[in-house]
Amino acid sequence: MKIYIKPLQDPIVAFHLVRVLISVINFQPKTALEKECVRLIDPLSELNFEADDYRSLTETQDYKSQLRFYTLDRVKRTLNSLVKAISEHLMRENEAITLIVCSKNKLDVGSSLFIDLFLANNVGNVLFKNEADENFPNMNNDQLEHKIKNIVLNSREKTIYDLTQKFLSVGNAWTAISLLEKLITRFGNNDEYFYDLGIAYTQIEKTETAEFYLEKSKSFGGINRIIDANYVLSMLYTRHHPKNLHSLEKAEMLLNEAYTYCDNEVGFHKVFNRNGYALILFRKGLVEEAINILIKGIQSLRESGLSSVDGELHESVLTYNLAQCYVSTEDYVKACSTFERLIDMDPHYPENHLEYAKYLIKENKYDKAVEHLNIAKSLNPNLPEVYSLLALYFLNYENNVPQAKENYQLSYKLSNYSSGYLYDLCYVYTLMDRYEECMDLLKDVDLDQFVFDKELYIDLTIIKVECFLNLDLFDDAKSLLAKAESLYPENETIKENQNLIATL
DSSP states (O other), rough: OEEEOOOEEEEESHHHHHHHHHHTTTOOOOHHHHHHHHHHHHHTTOOOTTSSSSTTTTOOOGGGSSSSOOOHHHHHHHHHHHHHHHHHHHEEEEEEEEEEEGGGSSSSSHHHHHHHHHHHHHOOOEEESSOOOTTOOOOOOOOHHHHHHHHHHSOOHHHHHHHHHHHHHTTHHHHHHHHHHHHHHHOOOOHHHHHHHHHHHHHTOHHHHHHEEEEEEEEOOOHHHHHHHHHHHHIIIIIIOOOOGGOOOHHHHHHHHHHHHSSSSSHHHHHHHHHHHHHHHHTOOOOHOOOOOOHHHHOOOOOTTTTTTTTTTTHHHHHHHHHHHHHHHHHHHHHHHHHHHHHHOOOOOHHHHHHHHHHHHHOOOOHHHHHHHHHHHOOTTOOHHHHHHHHHHHHHSSSSSSHHHHHHHHHHTTTTTTTTHHHHHHHHHTTTTOOHHHHHHHHHHHHHHHHSSSHHHHHHHHHHHHHHHTTTTTTHHHHHHHHHHHHHHHOOOHHHHHHHHHOO
């Protein structure tokens, strides 16, 4: 089957190519995961979630109630799941497809991300044409785009803004940005619109643009906007900004400024402001102080009745952070009991099972760790970290290096070949003395891109040096180590390897 796709002129809604594709092949989502995937590209689609469609507290929240916003990485994972579901659908239908795409450089960002994953998973062929001639078939029936354009042209401000929130809630930040810009153009400046632009740009990792709009929202809004915006700004400086822009001092200042505006009554804003402050304390190594704040926050949510208001979502997030604190203090009993309580609150959030499994592996409790990894895999079979942790199980518990390699390969592929998973796969190749294959993975990797991530840079450097040495490329090994030493002259691992080479 040939599917012809031509980018739209001035589209509002991202993922045009994906909607055309699933319409032509008549893809119907069956599982809860597949329905969540379709919500990303069309949050207005009428998807009936059944009672046995297990969804986490995070997935069931609307935008105004969300605490864990979509990140670009999460969007890619969702798209990867959709690509796999489409592939399985085509196999069931015994259908092979070729996408013929006109003007690739004019595709919206979401469609471009999808095409990359479509190709990486070998779902079908893709042919790119520079321009569409008069014989290029018109298969661009995108009902959602037509519907949204009609709403933008003819509806009231609130209707358009409600629509914007639907796209933000599923992670479709590109469409939300387009709608928010049109709202500002048509109806004027508004602190809420600037704040939401800050959230949207954070989602797609344009954090400096996000900071601009968050600061702008404060200048147009009142006290509540300062409280909201400062919390998000503090998370930019703690987590989301590039590492060279991180500043715990700036984050703490923002949170404390916002806290002075909180009234005396217990509310979500007040509790979560201190949750952010607990994170800063944690990063500073003041873990016991962070624990006390989190425990107090959880008690406040319960005693005020707020936990029942949001179905324990806020409490589950604080409990997750508390568990990480107990992991840090190596309090095995409290860490396990806190993870168990967290999973009781939100059993369908795969990351809860992943984090518990990670801790159990650290404590050599492999059997129980595998139980939770299998639960996480059943909730979402396309999470790369599941397979990375399973690889650790096979490597350290069963001493099964080939099985570890298979899982590392899968985690690397599911991560869309992320550098964070590259090291693990390279490491297991060296255990198997498969240095040429390891070098094949590393040959096109520019280590300079990781200079701000010291640990990853050094890990990959040492792996590459080991490969050079075992392939009799001594000069290359020496040159690479010399460069690493110039960047990190005090690093003991680099010094040890240089001493080792000197004896050869």
